[in-house]
Amino acid sequence: xxxxxxxxxxxxxxxxxxxxxxxxxxxxxxxxxxxxxxxxxxxxxxxxxxxxxxxxxxxxxxxxxxxxxxxxxxxxxxxxxxxxxxxxxxxxxxxxxxxxxxxxxxxxxxxxxxxxxxxxxxxxxxxxxxxxxxxxxxxxxxxxxxxxxxxxxxxxxxxxxxxxxxxxxxxxxxxxxxxxxxxxxxxxxxxxxxxxxxxxxxxxxxxxxxxxxxxxxxxxxxxxxxxxxxxxxxxxxxxxxxxxxxxxxxxxxxxxxxxxxxxxxxxxxxxxx
Numbered sequence: 001x002x003x004x005x006x007x008x009x010x011x012x013x014x015x016x017x018x019x020x021x022x023x024x025x026x027x028x029x030x031x032x033x034x035x036x037x038x039x040x041x042x043x044x045x046x047x048x049x050x051x052x053x054x055x056x057x058x059x060x061x062x063x064x065x066x067x068x069x070x071x072x073x074x075x076x077x078x079x080x081x082x083x084x085x086x087x088x089x090x091x092x093x094x095x096x097x098x099x100x101x102x103x104x105x106x107x108x109x110x111x112x113x114x115x116x117x118x119x120x121x122x123x124x125x126x127x128x129x130x131x132x133x134x135x136x137x138x139x140x141x142x143x144x145x146x147x148x149x150x151x152x153x154x155x156x157x158x159x160x161x162x163x164x165x166x167x168x169x170x171x172x173x174x175x176x177x178x179x180x181x182x183x184x185x186x187x188x189x190x191x192x193x194x195x196x197x198x199x200x201x202x203x204x205x206x207x208x209x210x211x212x213x214x215x216x217x218x219x220x221x222x223x224x225x226x227x228x229x230x231x232x233x234x235x236x237x238x239x240x241x242x243x244x245x246x247x248x249x250x251x252x253x254x255x256x257x258x259x260x261x262x263x264x265x266x267x268x269x270x271x272x273x
Contacts, residue, residue, distance in 0.1 A: 018163060018215050019107040023082040025053035030082050030109060042207055046200035052242075052260060056159050056190050059242045059262050061091045063188045066235075066246065066264070067154045068095035072186060074153040075101045076143075076177070078131035079160035082110045083117045088156065089124045099123065102146050104137055106130045131160065132168055134176035152184035159260075161228065162192040163215040171228045178232060183267045187232055190242055190262045195221040201259035225261050232265035239263040 016038040020031040024039040027050075031039075043049050064075070073096060077088045080103035092099035103114050103126045114126040125146040129137045137143060147153060155177045164170040178187055194201035201219065208217035220228070226239045237245065243255040245262040 019081045019110045025050050042204050045203035064091040065095045072154045077103050077156045080105050138180045153181045154186045156188045158190045186266045191225050192219045193261045194219045229265045235264040
């Protein structure tokens with residue numbers, strides 16, 4: 001199997017990765033045959049998966065615009081993935097041109113491509129680290145140099161927490177990031193869910209939980225996602241289906257069965273927005 005010039009030597013081309021599979025869902029080109037084969041199995045089980053990925057991207061855009069409009073100028077994007085159209089710094093530039101963004105991912109290809117794309121952009125930086133180790137991320141000199149944690153930060157956990165199992169304490173991970181940031185900071189979450197009874201969602205989860213999957217998946221319902229956010233104060237409309245979080249146009253009744261949830265939450269002590 002020929003290795004593309006853009007693939008670091010240490011990357012295993014025979015095993016799918018979450019970042020590269022997601023890149024395929026979004027129509028990207030930085031994926032291998034193993035990623036495409038796995039993604040096609042998921043698409044067979046849940047044909048809506050590509051549309052789900054696009055809707056998730058649209059939620060990210062709406063959330064970033066919302067936060068920019070209310071004074072947030074720093075973004076910590078955890079599990080940021082492979083660069084594609086609509087990255088956080090691109091979205092923020094359309095709403096607040098003084099934003100600073102730190103991308104964090106442990107996938108070598110995601111990190112390499114992010115660094116290549118953002119080279120020379122002083123408002124962005126890329127950290128190779130695992131989001132499930134908050135101390136490692138927060139104490140890294142790059143984080144400390146690029147973000148001012150004494151000022152509000154938006155911590156983005158978009159389409160990643162369903163790959164964090166209960167035993168890794170995802171609520172504790174969120175709490176650690178929130179505790180390290182200033183009052184007025186926010187946490188943005190989107191999360192896979194089979195709560196709506198869409199059979200394909202459960203079949204997709206089962207595929208991710210097999211031996212050859214890139215990561216095991218733990219879907220959670222509305223109550224469980226709300227619990228992950230602990231004492232943080234939910235921004236209206238709370239934990240809802242992804243298309244229903246402050247939509248820019250009317251959505252149909254099918255949104256109630258959408259296999260994903262979204263929420264934005266803030267530190268108490270800042271006036272509601």
